[in-house]
Amino acid sequence: MIGAREDYPMRAMLLASACAAAQMAVCLPAYAQSNEDQAPGASRSEEQEIIVTATRRAERLQDVPLSITAFSQEELTAQGIVGYEGLATATPGVVLNRASANFNNFTARGVATNGYGANLQSTVAVYIDELPISTIGNTTVLDPNLFDVERVEFLRGPQGTLFGSGSLAGALRILTRNPDLNDFDASVLADFGIVGDDSLRQRYNGMINVPLVEDRLALRVVGFLRDEEGYIDNAGTGINDSNALEAWGSRAILLWTPTDRLSVRLLASRELSEPQDSSTTSPALGEYVRVSDRPDLFQGDLNTYNATVEYQFDGANFTSSSTFSTFDQKFYVDLAGTFAGFVAFALDADGYQDTFVQEMRLASDPGGSWDWVIGGFYLDRRHDVDYNYRSSPEFLAAAGITGLPDEYYQRFSSHFISHELAGFGELTYRFSDDLWITAGGRYGSVDAQGFTEAAGYNSNYLANALTWRYDGVPNAVTITPIVPAVGVKAEEDGPSYRLSLSYRPTPSLTTYATISTGFRTPVVNARAGSVSVIDSTDIIIPDGADSDQLTNYEIGLKGRWLDGRLNANIAFYFIDWQDIQVQANRVSDSIQFATNIGGAESKGIELEIQAIPIDGLTIGFNGSFNEAEVTSLTPSEAAISGAVLGARLAGPEFQGSLYFNYNFFLTPQAEANFSLIAQHVGSFPSSFPNVPGRPTIPSATFDYTDSYTLVNSVFAIAFDNFTVGAYVENMFDEYATTYVHPEAFTASRYSVTRPRTFGVRVGYDF
Secondary structure (H helix, E strand, C coil): CCCCCCCCCHHHHHHHHHHCCCCCCCCCHHHHCCHHHCCCCCCHHHHCCCEECCCCCCEEHHHCCCEEEEEEHHHHHHCCCCCHHHHHHCCCCEEEEEEECCEEEEEECCCCCCCCCCCCCCCEEEEECCEECCCCCCCCCCCCCCCCEEEEEEEECCCHHHHCCCCCCEEEEEEECCCCCCCCEEEEEEEEEEECCCEEEEEEEEEEEEEEECCCEEEEEEEEEEEECCCCEECCCCECCCCCEEEEEEEEEEEECCCCCEEEEEEEEEEEEEECCCCCECHHHCCCEECCCCCCEEEEEEEEEEEEEEEEECCEEEEEEEEEEEEEEEEEEECHHHHCCCCCCEEEEEEEEEEEEEEEEEEECCCCCEEEEEEEEEEEEEEEEEEEEECCHHHHHHHCCECCCCCEEEEEEEEEEEEEEEEEEEEEEEEECCEEEEEEEEEEEEEEEEEECCCCEEECHHHHHHHHHHHCCCCECCEEECCCEECCCEEEEEEEEEEEEEEEEECCEEEEEEEEEEECCCEECCCCCCCCCCCCCCCCCCCEECCCEEEEEEEEEEEEECCCCEEEEEEEEEEEEEEEEEEEECCCCCCEEEEEEEEEEEEEEEEEEEEEEECCEEEEEEEEEEEEEEEECCHHHHHHHCCCCCCECCCCCEEEEEEEEEEEEEECCEEEEEEEEEEEECCCECCCCEECCEEEEECCCCCECCCEEEEEEEEEEEECCEEEEEEEECCCCCCCEEEECCCCCCCCCEEECCCCEEEEEEEEEC
């Protein structure tokens, strides 16, 4: 990935939008700047060096023995990336399983058993600064706004050493931008698009940076608003364009540097995202049509507060980061698909999550033969969920079912408490400037425990409703209080490690070989031990799942030739994944549970190539090839999970992007940019092929996504501080399935590509 200068004006940010909605893997906004913007004495090669902190220290991207794709804010803006979707399409080897807004799950290197992972920690950890926001369980996963961030880094391969649990296959880091202590700055960016025939998409972003005390104190405030009309009709509710999105948020960062050695950074942010319905569809009803009795809601409200203190000792830098966050969620979904719509059956779940994270680390200054970092990490998280299972007044009246206090036939509340405590370190020894070895380790303990709270109740509503459907005789339900319970406390501790050797045979080529490990925390099933009230012979819900373990073997090359005009990154990997955590559903009542099965292997190649044959012209390709399948499985594991030997994991065998970007001057005062990109994603399975608990019986919900290709283009012109660009996304209006929900409970299980979108992007830098 080619970097841009950090002090880029909005003019350059938008001009390179040719990479824009096109979602390129690599673009060169550096060539959109005028000669006056170029740092004095800096060569193109020097300007394009990317500095990342993937190893908790600042290093050249080319020297880090990891497969990394990095985006500056300028590149994000230029590519039209405002959330997870753009990051996934621009990163080789990565797929975003996105059922709907705020329903996100990344897959990297094929390490996933389905695209949902209910009850499971994601296989890719997502961080905003030091806060992990990827969670465990049936939760919405907020799609954060990416305006005015410092950088985004996507680290592929396990990152358990420095980033802990959940980074089984990779880590996505969103790093917010510090205030500028000396210069006032402000910018606005507006995006207006038409999705499909007539749905208006509005996105507004603004930033203001105010130095309060020169060189010592500054404030940076960012705000955004998204108002996007939907493009999917809900046949059940009768609402057209039902999946509208309303989202807004703000972030304020205060930076204080009382001395040249000490800095204090305080952050407060809020992001509220409220999709008005899900984007999953029912293709049998037509294109862009879904069905549910009420809108399905996956909404989130994230509040974050952080204090980071840095102190520069002689020879080492100390960092302390303390973060507290609250995340309120709605997870409302129609479950009637479980019984083919015969009975009214839905879940309205409200979640509340409080998280505290403390990390401290000490990193040596660069230079010399030895580089090191040592630190500690602590996480304390409580996740409360109020489960409210409902019928509907209309169905209860039609069936003559009585005995319920309202439309809810089951209510209970539970909470889960989890902790993670770890110490970590990494040490690099340089035999010479061109040969170095790095060893890292982390030893941690994790625990998780679930609690069922008092005041809940259950009933035999489902059994009565199904009986009425067959015999037509109304029944009064029986209410049973839910007894408070304390779940089994799952605890595990152990090490993870990384070992790599890097060699630079020439100044323009760096090679590396790495062995690394990752893990996920154990999972406690909320309904452990429960017997189905519909079919007592069905699976008894197990206690949960132990940690799984993954080992990644990787070799890679990173090259820069011809003064940065030709760049190539390539990585080959082999992954051994054991004691796999899997999610399944009991067939009779759709209760979700987690368990472990044998093992799988994933092997592949990731490639990024970029060339600048003449000034202003960039062409490139990024892509990945992957084979991932189940390789070890006992009969009992196959029975409970629905897996079979040789089953493909939930990732495409091939994905890639081919792009073209050209920058030129229309007049001495008007700089133009044109970009075109074609992005292809191969087909992959939604889940394991068989029914959990019913060996050899094919699952009715098993399906494949489509193989699809999207073509996007942008043309932009910059006039001094003002920039305007026009773009088209999904130029040929490709309609394809991008995600298949693996569970039977929802009637609308397919997510599809967004319709062709035309738009205009306007920016001004004050």
